[in-house]
Amino acid sequence: PRPSRRQALHQLSEQGLLPVVPLPDATPRVDLVKWRLPGAAVLCGTFAGVRQGSGSPSGGPDEVFFGINAAGASLASQRKQDMTICAGDAVVIDPDGGAFTVLRPEPCQLIGVRVPRRAVSLDTASGPPLRLVPARTAALQLLTRYLRSLLSGPMPSSALLADAVVTHLTGLIELSLLEPDGLPSRALSVRAARPTWRSLWHDLA
Secondary structure (H helix, E strand, O other), X not given: OHHHHHHHHXXXXXXXXXXXXXXXXXXXXXXXXXXXXXXXXXXXXXXXXXXXXXXXXXXXXXXXXXXXXXXXOXXXXXXXXXXXXXXXXXXXXXXXXXXXXXXXXXXXXEEEEEEEHHHOOOOOOOOOOXXXXXXXXXXXXXXXXXXXXXXXXXXOOOHHHHHHHHHHHHHHHHHHHOOHHHOOHHHHOOOOOOHHHHHHHHHHO
């Protein structure tokens, strides 16, 4: 029920089960499904009126978070760097980057994947910890379609199927992290937040 949502989210956050808290003067909405596979965690849901954050990027210091904005827009911040994530874009949060925050004031459909850092190649020496993968990236589009199809059915029924799914996910994430459209990844990693988002960030942060 709406009157109980704020308290419920705070309790889940304090218990370490869901790193999401409601924004001030907002009616939060969180509707999600989470899968735990050997070697990956997959989350899909709708978020609104909330702030996602963590002292570590994705629940553990050795895990990479790859979040796809399937619909809606969000504002991510890490190490004094902020970027707008538009519909179809994905954000990659490096475990070495420290605490992060993602604002989701308006309804946003998120598909998130968390994998061990060792499972994907992440060049932290030449790029910032917070990275944007543009919606036009072919591998990201394929990954999004694959995840939508996967999540529309039941969880893999055997360990062999689960291992195959994780292999597909990590492979497509790695391809998405390669230089999209022939341009250096680091040149596309930071998108200046729109003025309205910057204003919202300073009001709510």
